[in-house]
Each structure stands twice: as structure tokens, then as C-alpha cells.
Amino acid sequence: MRALLASRAGVFSLISLTPVLFAAILLHPAGAAPGPSGVSEEVPKVDYQLDYKPELNITAPFTLSLSVYSDDLNLSHFTVRFYMNCTLPGITGGGIFSTEVMGEGGQAKIILHRPFLPFNFSFYLVVVAEGVEVRIPSLSELPVSFSGGVVDKDGDGMDDRWEAVYGLDPLWAGDSEADPDGDGLGAGEEYLALTSPTQPDTDSDGLDDGWEVREGTCPFLEDAEADYDGDGATNYQEYIFQTDPRNAESVPDLAPTTPWYYVVAIVAVVLILLIYFVAQMVVNRREEEILTGRERDNESEDPG
Template identity: 30%
Template sequence: MWGQTNQGIHNGIRNGGLLHSAHWGADWNASTVLEAEQWVHAAWVYDGVADEATIYLNGQIDGGPQAQRAANGGGSFIFGGRNNGEIPYNGYVDDVTIWREVLPDAAILALADGASPIGATQEDEDGDGLPDSWEEKYGVDDPEGDPDGDGLTNVEEYELRTKPDKADSDEDGLSDKAEIEIHKTNPLNPDADKDGLLDGEEIAAGTKPDDRDTDGDGISDFNEIQDGTDPLVVTAISFDTNLVSYWSMDGTFDDVQGEYHGIEEGGPIEFQTGKFGDAAYLNGTQSIEISGDENVFDFTGESFSVSAWYTAEVIDKSWQCLVAKGEGNGWRVHRRGGDNPPEMTFTGGNGDVDRHNVAMTVGGDPETWHHVAGVTDASTSEQILYLDGEEVARKSGATLQDRGQPMRIGDNPDAANRNWQGKVDDVAIWGRALAPFEVADIWNGGDGKSIEEMLGLAIPFEFTNIIYNAAEDGFRLEWNSKPNKTYALYFSETLEEFDADIDDSITSQGETTVYPGEDEWLPNPLEGAPKLFFRIEENQ
């Protein structure tokens, strides 16, 4: 929106709708994502004495004060573009004004309230502490008066930036004085936690105006009230709610939850011992492309979560990628640039989360498994990174955008050759924001719980039937098994030592295996023994 002929100032909108301030290289964003087709009042203020910048949205500070060096460009000032007119602004603008001074907060608020930019100064001819323009706007003159009867004097209203002619300036159901003195809320912000409930509605319901999820159950107060549940009592939410896809990596790249199956890229991918059962081993040149409608995994403007277990055998590429949908404001879980020591980061709609100084474990014998979860919460416009069950970083202003390439496990579809080298296991995607306790449950103190177990789908590895044929003095055994596996069968008389094996290469017959065949019997390996125990093991 604002620029110069040669670099320098370029203030406007970036990163999916955030007000942005920049002096060519000294860039930063405010915190609120703007809505399309909505009029707003924006003000960019730079204090050259303090070298500080502040961004205002609708009269309120939305970013800063932030340290920022002086503008370093040259040439003419430009409105509607930057750097000689590039990246032109697209939208409506009105009442554009520039001052050679730092306007105080009250003046900016008056402008946002519709005051004319002409005369928006702090002149106070009668010296009563109320600027002439403010007195004229609200039709007041007595600094000790209280025309709206809210218990605040005019001079107090001016200093607080509330309206002297409206007892409830932000129309949230609470008087300005009650917000300040009783509830300790902002009389100029009707919904402090942005959960859809006005602060007055929160007070009436007994919920916290500054906490969108008072009971911490992962469901916002607004949604609980709307759905008829109690926002003060933890509401159980099914773990599989909005689960889109789940790849267990147990000998297959198939999607256990849906139909978005994985396709090997870069040659045959080996299955090795995983955190749970098998895991895909990626050698640094391979990845898994997810088939089906790629748009399903964009979650444009919505909430989403990704969960995965991994080992890092070698980290030797900048932005080395574990799982991703794409660049820009698509989502991805990857190494932060070329940082050393390397650390895992997450982009969920507004660039990488801030540095958290938790270094990745690379290599090692025995190998070290870690869990990572990335969450974008559209209701708060935040992206959150969890490592090993704990939140390590979050960032505001997150809005996911559409990307055109299929999702990949082990590489970035928009920036190829950032392949992961190590194992990947139990990858899952939800179309909602996982609650912190759900992420902690997956980590389970480091022992971990597979998504399969969390969903209650895990089939216990056990014998389901043992038949003894007295006439043949033989046995037939049946157990729950997994496809593409082999098993070893042992026996013992004491239940303490199973050194004697009957067969160490029994091929799985699918989800159930019978040994020996249906018309065969296993001869009694301890003829005449009073008791006999069998043990089945899955070969690794």
C-alpha cells in the first residue's frame, strides 16, 4: 500500500491478510488476519526518535511497538505499490493521510471512529485535558462530567479511549467501568479471546473472557454453548473426529482410514522395524506421494493437525522435509533452514514457528524415536508445534492456503530434493485442531500409542484358537496376524523357556493364520508330557 521509488518503506498486507510494516529488510507483521470485502481503518506509525514502529487496526494496537530501523530507500513516495510500483495494492482505499509526527493513541482511535483527518490534533485551547477535536466529536466540555452515566468521567474516558456518550463502548454487554474495575477486561474489545462469545456473554455463562476454551477440553466455549454441552466441564471428544487419513506403515502405504493410499517415489521403499510394527525407511532420495484428490489435504482457511513418529538417520539438507503439502502458506514439517544444530519446525499458514532451541537427535545406536505434531487452529489463527508430547512453539496469524501438488511423506512437493533420511511411522491427518492432551496421549511418556490403538482398532497379537485332536495326538493353532509377515512357533513344558522351535518361517495368511493347514495336525512335540505351552513370535 505504501512504498518508495527505490526500496525503503513498503507497508501493506502480507501472509494471508496481516497488516505488514517494512523498511526494506526490517519486516514484521501485526497479529489479526483481515477479512475480505470488509472496511477497516489501518494506521502505520514510526517513531524516528525511538526507532519503533506500531500498527493500528480499527483504532487499537494490533502490532508493536516493535524495534525498526529508519527507512533506507530513496526516490519518491508511492501509494498503492512498492519499489517503483511493484506488487500493486488491490482494493478500495479512502481518507489517506500522512503526518510528520507520531499521533497519540487517542487521535488514531478518533480517526477509526470516523473523525476527519483534518484537525485530528491534540490542541487543547481551554487547557482542560480534553483535546478540542475530541470535545467537538462527542459534544462534551466538562472533564469531570459523565454524560453516559457509566461512572467514568470524560477525562477518564479520554485517557482510556472509551466513548463518553456510550456506557458500553464495545457493546459487549458490560459497562466500561465494570470491564475495567470488576472484570479486568478490555472495554474496547467485545470478544477478548475471539471465540465468538461477547465478553458479557462469557461473564453470564461463567466462562473466562480471555480463554476461548475455559475447561481445556479442546472445544471452544462458543461451540460448547452452541452444541448444548457445558463449557465448564470437560466434554469427551472422539479421537477419530475429523480423522482424514492414517498411514500405519505396517508393510503397506495404504490409508487405513480412507482411500488416499501412498505411492513409492524414488525406487522401492524398504520396511524396517518401526515404533509400532513396521516403519517406512527413506534413504534420502525417496518419498511417498499421496494419491487421490490433493485438495483434501490443503485445509484452506480451516483447522488441521498432522502427527508422525520419526528417526533422523542423517540431516544434510536445508529444509529437509518429513511431511508436507507445499511451500508458501501451505503446511509442512521440516528442518528449519540450515540451522545447526538442526531443529524441527512447522509451517501451518504463516511461515515457520519461532525457534525453540530443541535440537533434533540425529543418528545414534540404538536409534531414537521422536514424535512431532503440527496443529493449525483456524478459530485463533494460530499454528502450534509439539515435540515429544509438549508444545515448544506457536505463532499467530496462521491461515492455510491452497497448494496445487499432492501431499508427500518424506519430501516437499513444491520444493523437491529435500528428502528425509530415516524412518517414518504412524502418520495421521485430521481436519481439526488436536487438543494438547490428545498429543500427549500419543506420546504416552515416550512409550507411545499408535493411532490404531488410540482408535481402538488394534487387534491383540494372541492365539484365538487351539484345537487338540486326541486320536491324532496333534494340534492345530490359530492366531491374529498381519499381512506380509512371517512367524516363529515355539513350545515349552515349563512356561519359562521357549528355546525349542517348531517352525521359524511360517508365512502369514493375512489377518488370521492357521498352522498347520486346515486338514493337517501338528504332531505333539512332547508326547506324554502332562502340560504343553506354545508361543508365537513375529519375525523382524
């Protein structure tokens, strides 16, 4: 099977991959044992080549059970990793939550027995089969994929080929802390967050990647107009006023203000009018003085 994959630099290539499919995404009530009896929602099986957005609207605390399988029963093993890319209420310590399991034969499962507060969220998966890594994102494109498995000679947590694409040194582990684009994220953090280390705003939504990762918005999804905490202010407004987009009590001051150039224009008009009226007063006074002088001259010349 051949799949069209895109690197973060936008370079496309065809590589051979073992077919790996979403089997199902099962949501169970918090505390319930995984199994069909506790399923509250199921997302149908989808091939990883399709554009797919498993964004789930959760109305109660739940436990996520995810299954991924390969139809190649001769496959000796594969690894599945689950990444939560946007911080959720109830999760602390960063915006990426992950786990991994090993599966023999045709199936592997991930079961996350952690209740979350009600929320909408997106995620992506990483399936590693026979040394070939495939990232399965929840968005409509593959943010990054590499054939041949992860190569990390310097052990800095970043794939060497990804480092080469962005001008980093694959033989120096210290560049994982570098911040070429000045968005407040080190290159290693950019690699994990699916963002570009050379673009401070990967998704071009007006929100810096560093702010999005710190505040729990999605740095690879245009969500500037979203209102995650329901306080009536968009993420962009929260960004401008430096308030918390995940806290409804942290509300930016959206009272209307007059732009500075309006103020300048008004002051300029007032000054022009003032100068005009002063000039008119001077002209009028001068004319009056001239008329008065003429009248006096006429009176002095009148013999009667």
C-alpha cells in the first residue's frame, strides 16, 4: 500500500506502508470498565489516508478507549501512541498527553482511564509498524511523516530529517532548546507540538505558537475566532489582552475604545478650525482699523 505523505516543509513523497486503520474510538462513562456496554459514542473505522477530524464533543466525564489494528497478521509488532494536542480542563503539565502500547499480531489498544471535564478536543495518533512511523492527525492534512522510522543520532528527541528540513543540527542535542522563530518554544517543543520552528505562527491565525501551546489553544489549527471558555471573547481577543482563553473568569476588557488615529484626526481638525477663526478675527480687526482710520481722515478733511 502506498500513501501520500507531507513533511512540515511541504515536500511530498510516496512511501510503502503497512495498512493501518482506525478501528474505533470508544467513549465510556468515567469509572466504567472498557467494553461495548459502556460505549457512549463510537467513531467508525477509517483508513488513515482519508481526511478525518475526530473532534469529539463530550458532555460528561469519560474514559477514552482507542483501538488501532493492522490487517497484516504477519506483522510482528507495532506501537501506537496517543497525543492530546490541546490542554483540557483537568489535565495539567502541558498540552500533549501520550501513552503507548505494544501489540503482537494484528491489534493494539490504548485505554486511558482518566476522567476529563466536558469539552471539545482534537488529537492525533502515531502508529509505528515495522520501523515505519506514520502520524495520523485529527486535521485534514498530515502535519509530518517520515519513512524508515525515527532517526535521532544526537538523542535530542527530534527526528534528524526533521532537523535537516528546518536547518537544525542533527548531531547536536543542544539545538532542541534553540528558538529560531522567537515564539517562546524551543525546537524540541515545536517538534512535539506539530509546529514549525521557523514560523512563529504556524497556522497563520494571528496567535503565536508559544502563546497557543502555553494557553492550550491549537497551534496548528486556525482557532483565533473560537471561544473555548465561553466568556464572549475570541481567542484572538484573549491573546491581544493577554487573558486566559481557558478561564471564563479571565475576560478581556472589550469596552469600545477610540483608535489613536481618530483622536489625532479630531485634534488636527480642531487646531485647523481654531487657526482659521483666529486668522479671521485678525483680518476682521485689521479691516475695522482701516475703516476707522479712513473715517477719521475723512472727518479731518471735512471743512464744515
